[in-house]
Amino acid sequence: MTQDNAQTSTPETEAPAKKEREAACILCGKCASVCPVFLATQKEELTPKAKQRTIASLKENTQKLNVTDCNKLAEMCLSCGKCAQTCPQGLNFPRQLAAMRSAHSGWRQWVWNRWVNQGSVLWPMLSTLSKAAPDSKGKNEATRFVQSLQAMHSQKDFPTYVQIAHYDKENAKGQRVLLFSGCTANRVQKSWKHKSETILTNLGYELLSAKDFTCCGLTLDHAGVPDAAHKSRMQNLRAWRAAERPLLVTFCATCYLGLAEYAHDESLDWAEGEQEAWTNALRPLSTLWGNSLFTVDTPAHLFIRYHQPCHWHGKDADYAWLKEVLYDEISAPDSASCCGMGGIAQLGNRKLTRTVASRCWENLLQQPPKKDDSIPCYSKPMGNCLCDLYDDEDEDSLELCDEVVPDYLVITGCSGCTLQLRGTAPVHNGEKIKVGHWLDIIEP
Amino acid sequence: MSQLSLPQRRFLRDLFSDADCLLTPEEMVVFEADASRLEGTPLAVVRPSTDEQIIELMRWAHKERIPLYPRARATNVVGLCVPQKPGIVVSTLKMDSILEVDSDDFIARVQPGVITGDLQKRVEQEKLFYPPDPASLGISTIGGNVATCAGGMRALKYGVTREWVLGCKAILPGGKTITCGGRNHKNVVGLDLLRLLTGSEGTLAFMTEITLKLIPKPESTASILAGFANLEEALHAIKIMFKAGMLPAALEFMGPEVLTALKNAGAVPWPDTVTASLLLRFDGSHQALKADLEKAEAIFKACNVLWSTTGMGKEEEEALWDVRRSINPASFKVAPNKFSDDVTVPRGRLLEAVTGIRSIAENHSLPILTFGHVGDGNIHVNIMHDASDADELARAKKAKKEISDFVLSLQGTLSGEHGVGLVKAPYVHLQLSETERSLMRQIKHIFDPHNIMNPGKAF
Numbered sequence: 001m002t003q004d005n006a007q008t009s010t011p012e013t014e015a016p017a018k019k020e021r022e023a024a025c026i027l028c029g030k031c032a033s034v035c036p037v038f039l040a041t042q043k044e045e046l047t048p049k050a051k052q053r054t055i056a057s058l059k060e061n062t063q064k065l066n067v068t069d070c071n072k073l074a075e076m077c078l079s080c081g082k083c084a085q086t087c088p089q090g091l092n093f094p095r096q097l098a099a100m101r102s103a104h105s106g107w108r109q110w111v112w113n114r115w116v117n118q119g120s121v122l123w124p125m126l127s128t129l130s131k132a133a134p135d136s137k138g139k140n141e142a143t144r145f146v147q148s149l150q151a152m153h154s155q156k157d158f159p160t161y162v163q164i165a166h167y168d169k170e171n172a173k174g175q176r177v178l179l180f181s182g183c184t185a186n187r188v189q190k191s192w193k194h195k196s197e198t199i200l201t202n203l204g205y206e207l208l209s210a211k212d213f214t215c216c217g218l219t220l221d222h223a224g225v226p227d228a229a230h231k232s233r234m235q236n237l238r239a240w241r242a243a244e245r246p247l248l249v250t251f252c253a254t255c256y257l258g259l260a261e262y263a264h265d266e267s268l269d270w271a272e273g274e275q276e277a278w279t280n281a282l283r284p285l286s287t288l289w290g291n292s293l294f295t296v297d298t299p300a301h302l303f304i305r306y307h308q309p310c311h312w313h314g315k316d317a318d319y320a321w322l323k324e325v326l327y328d329e330i331s332a333p334d335s336a337s338c339c340g341m342g343g344i345a346q347l348g349n350r351k352l353t354r355t356v357a358s359r360c361w362e363n364l365l366q367q368p369p370k371k372d373d374s375i376p377c378y379s380k381p382m383g384n385c386l387c388d389l390y391d392d393e394d395e396d397s398l399e400l401c402d403e404v405v406p407d408y409l410v411i412t413g414c415s416g417c418t419l420q421l422r423g424t425a426p427v428h429n430g431e432k433i434k435v436g437h438w439l440d441i442i443e444p
Numbered sequence: 445m446s447q448l449s450l451p452q453r454r455f456l457r458d459l460f461s462d463a464d465c466l467l468t469p470e471e472m473v474v475f476e477a478d479a480s481r482l483e484g485t486p487l488a489v490v491r492p493s494t495d496e497q498i499i500e501l502m503r504w505a506h507k508e509r510i511p512l513y514p515r516a517r518a519t520n521v522v523g524l525c526v527p528q529k530p531g532i533v534v535s536t537l538k539m540d541s542i543l544e545v546d547s548d549d550f551i552a553r554v555q556p557g558v559i560t561g562d563l564q565k566r567v568e569q570e571k572l573f574y575p576p577d578p579a580s581l582g583i584s585t586i587g588g589n590v591a592t593c594a595g596g597m598r599a600l601k602y603g604v605t606r607e608w609v610l611g612c613k614a615i616l617p618g619g620k621t622i623t624c625g626g627r628n629h630k631n632v633v634g635l636d637l638l639r640l641l642t643g644s645e646g647t648l649a650f651m652t653e654i655t656l657k658l659i660p661k662p663e664s665t666a667s668i669l670a671g672f673a674n675l676e677e678a679l680h681a682i683k684i685m686f687k688a689g690m691l692p693a694a695l696e697f698m699g700p701e702v703l704t705a706l707k708n709a710g711a712v713p714w715p716d717t718v719t720a721s722l723l724l725r726f727d728g729s730h731q732a733l734k735a736d737l738e739k740a741e742a743i744f745k746a747c748n749v750l751w752s753t754t755g756m757g758k759e760e761e762e763a764l765w766d767v768r769r770s771i772n773p774a775s776f777k778v779a780p781n782k783f784s785d786d787v788t789v790p791r792g793r794l795l796e797a798v799t800g801i802r803s804i805a806e807n808h809s810l811p812i813l814t815f816g817h818v819g820d821g822n823i824h825v826n827i828m829h830d831a832s833d834a835d836e837l838a839r840a841k842k843a844k845k846e847i848s849d850f851v852l853s854l855q856g857t858l859s860g861e862h863g864v865g866l867v868k869a870p871y872v873h874l875q876l877s878e879t880e881r882s883l884m885r886q887i888k889h890i891f892d893p894h895n896i897m898n899p900g901k902a903f
Contacts, residue, residue: 024780026479026481026776027477027478027479027481027518028479028519028583028772029479029517029518029519029580029583029584030583032517032583033559033582033583042491042537042538042540042557043463043491043537044474044475044517044518044535044537045466045471045472045473045474045475045489047474049474050473050474053473053474053476053477054470054473057473088772088773088776089773089776334565
């Protein structure tokens with residue numbers, strides 16, 4: 001018995017020392033170059049490395065945490081996770097911050113009040129949160145907000161530039177599949193869900209009923225309400241189990257990340273080998289096309305700009321596929337920049353999320369160099385463009401082409417990014433720039 | 445001085461907007477330190493966005509005798525940004541415009557807060573090239589690079605930052621503005637104040653504008669990563685290559701301890717028999733590169749290379765260079781603290797230097813990582829230790845001193861690129877005579893009679 005104890009305690013007592021060594025911020029500053037909050041403000045005090053120094057001092061004094069303003073905790077970070085991807089020490093600030101939030105005594109009440117009053121882009125996730133609301137005022141209020149959000153986002157006139165000429169059914173082989181649509185598609189953008197269902201069926205998958213799924217839990221987790229997040233995860237895991245562990249498909253980068261993280265969550269009641277099975281079952285919708293064929297018809301004066309969701313963490317299956325289908329018709333800014341959606345930060349510092357969004361828009365509205373060469377001559381022959389007088393290779397012709405003002409369409413692969421970008425879209429050529437999920441430009 | 449007086453605080457608040465004038469300790473916590481992880485006391489942090497604000501600040505600080513600490517991304521590892529004597533940190537991050545790229549004059553005019561990597565991308569759009577490439581180029585600024593005369597891997601072929609600075613506008617303590625150099629690629633009028641400011645570690649004046657030299661961008665690049673059975677063979681291969689008339693753009697070396705650290709931190713591509721590794725990059729036309737790679741491979745083969753891999757063009761090369769980039773993070777898995785030195789020796793004495801440093805490590809039973817830009821004789825020496833262990837710390841300090849003495853005995857220098865800052869200040873007298881240091885102090889006194897510019901650093 002005593003021997004047993006000795007054996008089990010040794011690795012545990014060693015672990016914290018080793019962990020501490022790995023977990024110290026070395027102030028190298030790599031995080032600064034990817035943090036959207038810093039890049040939009042140039043304020044070094046808002047870099048992840050600065051926050052690491054701050055939380056180190058809060059950790060030493062937990063009393064201080066209780067008096068730390070909830071506003072401060074909310075506005076520190078947009079939870080994009082880019083710093084965690086780049087940190088040589090493996091530090092994950094969003095996760096550390098979530099833990100601090102949940103430890104704060106007044107956090108839950110604050111988060112609920114703010115979510116209801118200010119967090120419009122987070123409303124789709126509200127009904128899940130309502131179950132963990134600090135008092136009984138949850139459900140009805142939540143429904144009301146979601147309805148008003150639906151009204152805000154009904155973009156019926158979205159142009160569908162991509163048609164599917166042929167569905168490749170080879171890969172599916174009748175496999176059973178659960179579609180995880182996520183809060184936004186379930187409550188606000190039902191067309192995404194319907195289109196995805198049609199696509200999966202046409203690709204030859206057997207579509208199972210996904211009505212038992214709830215929020216993936218990621219936003220709730222970052223929001224510092226871990227019990228609500230845990231409940232959601234358990235419910236989703238059970239639904240997958242009940243369906244006998246079929247393929248699990250999603251079309252939202254944030255949902256994908258949220259679901260992928262389940263496999264690392266040891267608090268879920270995993271059966272042996274189930275974590276691996278979960279990871280293998282999870283697929284982005286855009287990876288299932290196989291050799292399907294598409295017809296594309298886009299106006300030549302249109303720039304389709306792709307917004308890279310942070311939550312793909314650099315491995316964006318959507319953009320890879322879109323590039324294959326749309327070639328030069330679609331382009332992305334050189335450096336991916338966060339839209340400022342920021343989950344819970346929406347509740348603390350809306351101004352900050354707006355500042356980050358403006359920087360994102362600046363990048364999105366830069367003209368991609370390649371298409372610049374070819375458009376104007378063909379698109380607006382009626383305009384005052386004189387390109388056709390010149391040889392293709394004549395450099396002067398490019399400058400004359402600048403007279404033609406292009407239109408922009410922004411598409412992305414994340415529900416949260418779509419709502420945030422729609423909410424912040426600037427006016428261009430007298431019209432608010434259209435923003436959609438890539439599903440919006442597809443006619444399945 | 446432990447804090448600013450009320451009138452002093454009022455002055456700063458009047459000169460800077462609320463968002464750009466930090467006065468509470470909570471907001472200033474990150475400004476206490478830099479990547480050296482040494483700490484000081486900022487009395488305030490200000491973020492000027494105009495020359496006028498800096499002029500007024502320099503006039504005022506000169507009169508009030510308050511130290512000023514210029515700071516950009518604070519990536520230096522020698523404590524250059526640390527406000528050791530309490531003072532005001534001046535962040536250049538809001539002065540981050542590329543003012544001009546002129547492809548006829550072959551110059552770029554920039555503000556100090558521009559990220560070096562961003563400038564490179566910008567000039568490359570016009571098929572121009574700004575070669576200096578300190579390892580931190582994606583996260584550090586031109587202002588910081590010029591203040592420290594940053595080096596980098598391409599220094600072998602293209603030289604260090606100094607070679608690429610044509611002019612600058614700087615503000616002196618007291619508020620006077622000087623212009624040094626300009627847009628001319630040749631200029632011999634007067635004493636070279638520009639060279640004096642470049643690498644002065646912010647101790648003389650505050651640069652608000654910098655003009656940089658550009659050249660046409662090489663068509664492409666190619667790299668080769670090669671593993672050898674031992675140090676001697678790797679360094680011998682370099683010698684043969686130079687003798688064969690080859691000058692790579694970059695030539696990096698990784699010693700046995702580094703390879704072990706990399707292996708412990710993750711998978712490495714080479715077999716276990718490899719204990720020393722070389723990483724080379726060539727630049728030029730596609731045809732020339734192909735020939736260069738073939739020639740380099742043949743030379744290495746003749747020098748008993750055990751393993752090698754090549755990459756043509758940026759995408760293919762990335763994987764090779766990722767190995768080099770993982771050294772710093774991997775080093776912290778060896779021990780929590782390090783003294784990071786970047787000694788440099790005459791190129792011909794490289795083998796002697798590396799062997800000698802390793803035997804010092806052995807004598808003190810400390811892991812010492814040696815790697816770096818061997819082509820130009822610049823060796824990064826990381827003395828790894830646990831600072832919480834008093835004995836280990838004492839041994840590390842002793843080893844550092846011994847290495848300094850040893851390098852100087854080879855006619856080397858204490859720092860090839862990191863600078864002196866706080867970390868190397870105690871050792872400067874080993875390299876510079878009293879006469880030389882006194883001359884430097886007098887020059888500093890002429891620029892900055894009240895010693896307000898980054899005091900306690902450099903010399």
